[in-house]
């Protein structure tokens with residue numbers, strides 16, 4: 001099958017964008033993995049498939065697949081690249097676009113400075129169910145909210161906040177992001193028995209109440225240069241624990257994201273850059 005694609009990235013989190021608005025695409029899980037493979041295919045953290053609107057109240061639907069071929073609920077950096085992609089494809093001239101995802105409808109908006117702001121909806125904090133390694137340790141409380149212990153065997157214990165942005169995140173505070181044990185603890189957290197659907201693992205260094213450095217070991221992709229939903233999860237957890245105040249600049253290895261959140265059930269706003277890299281065709 002000959003497949004046209006567009007390569008994009010949002011702060012270094014890179015994507016293969018596929019346009020399935022004119023005709024349906026049938027790509028197997030193995031073909032998705034090949035597309036994402038950095039040696040045998042195009043190479044990407046995720047693949048985004050843009051489809052026609054499923055209902056009149058939205059403009060499009062998009063589906064997200066991790067590099068391992070698994071379909072997931074949400075992708076913050078992908079949502080920004082989606083806006084640039086559909087405009088570049090001539091599929092819309094709108095700047096604010098309503099798009100249906102597995103996590104619900106989100107509304108990304110192209111800003112005057114070329115960045116894109118995405119209303120990611122409200123965070124959901126999961127009161128960790130016991131037994132959540134509670135057999136070993138009691139939870140800690142920071143700012144009135146609990147951090148829960150994840151027993152990682154020889155990699156020690158990670159004290160995490162569990163946050164959903166539609167997709168699951170386990171976020172821990174570290175002293176130095178650059179020195180964080182991402183490669184060692186990331187996969188152990190991703191596959192921890194506590195998370196039936198696996199989880200994204202965030203490592204957040206608080207620089208000031210309005211500035212963090214963040215690294216994320218992503219479910220189904222490994223460490224990425226940036227993670228949009230991971231930035232939302234880290235900032236909302238940090239605000240809740242009293243470590244951060246909105247808005248917060250999030251420095252990732254791939255660039256800067258900015259998160260704003262007024263607390264409670266208010267939406268999380270994610271703003272950041274998008275970049276078009278190249279268009280291509282691949283034989284699968």
Ligand SMILES: N[C@H](CCC[C@H](N)C(=O)O)C(=O)O
Nearest residue numbers: 075076077167218219228229
């Ligand atoms: N790895 C994530 C999906 C991609 C999220 C990330 N790339 C973002 O920008 O939010 C998951 O399995 O939930």
